[in-house]
Amino acid sequence: MPPRRGWVTRRGSVEDCATQRNLSAAGRDEARRIGERFRAQGIAAARVYASQWCRCLDTARLLDLGEITPFAGLNSFFRDGGAKPCRRPKCVR
Template structure:
């Protein structure tokens, strides 16, 4: 039976420069919350295959996603393995990063209003982590607040992410928190490390 991993923040903290350097090193995962999508949750008539029934990115969310991709490229990330929740706002965020083909991954789907899916989603996500090479290229997972909170132990805002380090046979280790979608000085003020 696959155990659910619970991550705890590391004892040591990573500097902003170290986090940027780690983005280029093998064996790291950036779990990124989708960019700004006004509202809360999804409408009652939500359908996974119909974006008109979902909460979607607005113009500022699209700009935020493009800025995140630009910031990542500025840190030397030219391409990554990019996976996304099947929600339209996550898929659009992932595509606007412009860092590679986007693969939908159901394990990244939100369980905010579907709490009965939480355990199965986390088991599937942990199995996904376990299959990844510890020295593989950067993996970007675009997902939702509740998914990141369940893995990292804390939530992040729209366009923010958590950098994890893969560890064979163990839970990924939280390295730090990045606000990759904020412009210029706001990004510096809001970025934090654990």
């Protein structure tokens, strides 16, 4: 897994799961069920890209569809932790 960027926001640090809002038991169960539904539809493997936030990586793992690629471009659409999302293409590159 590539190293994570050292992002820190009011939600916590992308490098420290203890500072983040993590998946609940219900969220983990839901991710597993979604993976099962993919497999029931004939999708047993896929390229999986996930934000570097722990809850996103956990969701991707629990889908159990294949190797996960952490992608910083999915980390956040909020440039400075403020309330305005960045909607320009350069924010997701």
